[in-house]
Amino acid sequence: MDGQMAASLGTEFVKGPEFPVAYNVTDWPMGSIWEYNLTDDAYWNDGVQFTADDVEWTLELQIGSNLMTYWVHQQYTRWIDHVEKVNDFKVRIFFSDYDTKKPTPVAFGNSIFMPIFPKHVFEKMPWSYLAQDGIGYHAIGTGPFQFTAKAREEIAYNASVTLIRNRWYNWTDDDGVAHGLGVTHRRDLQVDKLIVKFFSEESTLALSIRTGDTDMGEILPGTYMSWKADPSLPKNIILQTTLSPTSYSKEVVLNAYPESPGTLNALRLDP
Incomplete structure (x- = not known):
């Protein structure tokens, strides 16, 4: 959406912390603002409901002055100007150029792949915890x-x-x-x-499956073909291929610009 549509839906474009430079609705072209509807039936595994607060906090934590500290998602966060919580299950993300703060349309708004953290677990921890010091002890999620x-x-x-x-x-x-x-x-x-x-070796995994110590595992194509032709394969082992439509191709979302994350941060290994 653009600024005019966002304004008609309730966004207040007023010069201030959220809009220090581009505070007029006409400053925001189509595609510079993306709106996301969130599920209202997800719960963290401690029973707290997942809401827009988690999304807003996670994204805001990684932009602005923290961009170079939380660098793993710079391909997205470099372009995120700020996040607006519309209600408990809806957010709007505003995109702008990191250097000029000029509102910028983006084509990857539907391809943002970032894990969202539970705000209630991490918000009182030091700013460096998630970026550098975290040891996974507070692992928490919404999955099965x-x-x-x-x-x-x-x-x-x-x-x-x-x-x-x-x-x-x-x-x-x-x-x-x-x-x-x-x-x-x-x-x-x-x-x-x-x-x-x-398992450090696929051969060890294969042996564990054949002896019954492991109930399920992913074996390499060569092992699969060998087992398929092996008459001595235990009868309780069921071979199954789960090739997805992208097994023979890679889905790549490119966000190319002169100062890519690799040049912004020397610690990054990606180009």
Whole structure:
């Protein structure tokens, strides 16, 4: 959308912290403002509902003076001017040039792939925690599984990590109303616990599958073809190919400009 449409939907274009330079509706061309509707049925695995506050906080944390600290998503954040929370389940992102602050249309508004963090967990931590000091101890998400209290120890010292069912993925309140992403997407979770194992060699993984120590794993194409022709393959092993439409191609979203993240920050390895 453009500035005029955003204004008609409630955005107040007034000179101030949000609009220090481009504070007129006509300053914002079509494509410089993107609006996103969020699901209202996602819950973090501690039971707190996912809202626009999480999106606004996560994005605002990585722009402006923090751009060079939170550099992993600079291909997006370099262009984000600010984020407006419209309501609990809707946000608008305003895009502008990092140097000039001139409102800029972007073509990648529907291709922003960034993890959103739970504001209520991290907002009181030092600004550097997520960027540099975080050790994964406060792992939290909205998916069907979650870490256990031993996650930190398992990640540091074990060859496996235990995941248990996230009760907030599919739950029912006191009035008998079902909630959660599992309900929204009609996914009934049948597994209570997963033990994710790590193998340094594919041959070790293959042996673990054949001996029954591992229930499921992803093997290389060569191993798959060999097992498919192997008459001695245990009968309880079911071979399945799950080739996606993009198995033979790569989806690449390019955000090319003269000062790419690789030139902005010498620590980045991407071009």
